[in-house]
Amino acid sequence: MVQNISVIGSGIMGRGIAYNCAIYGYNVTLHDLDKSALANAQHSIETLALESLEKGYITRVQKNLLFENVHYINNLETAVIHADLVIEAIIEKMDEKIDLFRKLDSICPEKTILATNTSSLSPTEIAAQTARPDQVIAMHFFNPVHKMKLIEIIRGLETSDETVQIIKKVASNIQKESIEVTEFPGFVTSRMNVLIGNEAMNMLMEGVASAEDIDKAVKLGLNHPMGPLELGDLVGLDTRLRTLEYLHKTLGEKYRPSPLLVKYVKAGRLGRKSGHGIYEYNKEVRT
Ligand code: NAD
Numbered sequence: 542m543v544q545n546i547s548v549i550g551s552g553i554m555g556r557g558i559a560y561n562c563a564i565y566g567y568n569v570t571l572h573d574l575d576k577s578a579l580a581n582a583q584h585s586i587e588t589l590a591l592e593s594l595e596k597g598y599i600t601r602v603q604k605n606l607l608f609e610n611v612h613y614i615n616n617l618e619t620a621v622i623h624a625d626l627v628i629e630a631i632i633e634k635m636d637e638k639i640d641l642f643r644k645l646d647s648i649c650p651e652k653t654i655l656a657t658n659t660s661s662l663s664p665t666e667i668a669a670q671t672a673r674p675d676q677v678i679a680m681h682f683f684n685p686v687h688k689m690k691l692i693e694i695i696r697g698l699e700t701s702d703e704t705v706q707i708i709k710k711v712a713s714n715i716q717k718e719s720i721e722v723t724e725f726p727g728f729v730t731s732r733m734n735v736l737i738g739n740e741a742m743n744m745l746m747e748g749v750a751s752a753e754d755i756d757k758a759v760k761l762g763l764n765h766p767m768g769p770l771e772l773g774d775l776v777g778l779d780t781r782l783r784t785l786e787y788l789h790k791t792l793g794e795k796y797r798p799s800p801l802l803v804k805y806v807k808a809g810r811l812g813r814k815s816g817h818g819i820y821e822y823n824k825e826v827r828t
Contacts, residue, residue, distance in 0.1 A: 557686025
């Protein structure tokens with residue numbers, strides 16, 4: 542049974558996953574290599590809890606659970622020592638994920654399930670670096686985690702049925718719907734979503750319409766809740782670019798990253814998290 546969840550990486554996704562697991566009663570440790578990222582995550586998690594309580598989205602009991610049950614830990618061994626489930630949410634780079642999963646495999650208890658929140662990479666390749674490939678799986682959350690209902694569950698080649706069942710149960714305990722996906726680059730959602738976002742960047746580059754009008758067209762004409770350019774800024778343009786680069790390599794030409802996206806990332810225009818992406822943001826914005 543899962544009681545203790547360790548989340549590795551306290552960026553946009555890690556902090557959201559930690560928040561969501563804690564308000565539904567899990568004991569959570571949140572780890573990051575970067576102490577300032579961890580402090581920033583604590584501030585944003587606690588601010589979100591207070592705002593959500595005020596708006597009636599969570600109860601006082603849930604707010605208290607969150608303040609009591611999320612532990613912010615800079616040391617990896619300490620963060621995972623009691624973990625029943627580890628959810629990895631670090632940078633979208635295979636070599637960094639492999640390095641982390643090798644470490645996790647050597648320091649976590651034998652029972653621990655290791656999940657990755659990758660947007661596109663292969664859980665089979667990650668699992669193969671460990672001595673427990675049957676207990677490795679991808680659990681793909683969506684941004685912002687506290688609002689988005691879905692988790693894509695992707696089984697690697699060796700993932701056991703028991704691991705899948707345990708992860709489905711955790712997903713339903715934290716009030717998410719889940720779908721089971723057979724591993725393929727980009728799964729279901731990323732594969733479609735990055736194409737729309739990339740096409741929007743190409744249209745912006747070609748001068749087809751302004752950023753505001755491209756987003757407005759997709760919201761009002763296609764009934765998407767967010768425009769693809771504002772969504773790119775929310776996801777992080779660097780994260781979006783890494784996913785496209787991987788899908789370009791694995792699925793071919795239609796995923797070639799827009800030159801404008803590449804240019805923005807080179808300039809450090811990463812979206813909301815850097816204060817400037819396709820749009821400009823107040824530096825305080827870091828949700
Ligand atoms: P982010 O850049 O906001 O945060 C990553 C965090 O991981 C940073 O705080 C960094 O310091 C930390 N980190 C990096 N290497 C580490 C390591 N070895 N050990 C501990 N901490 C480490 O990234 P993000 O947007 O939260 O994305 C994280 C993962 O989630 C990626 O795999 C991404 O593809 C996936 N994802 C992102 C989104 C999204 O909308 N941003 C949605 C679904 C999935």
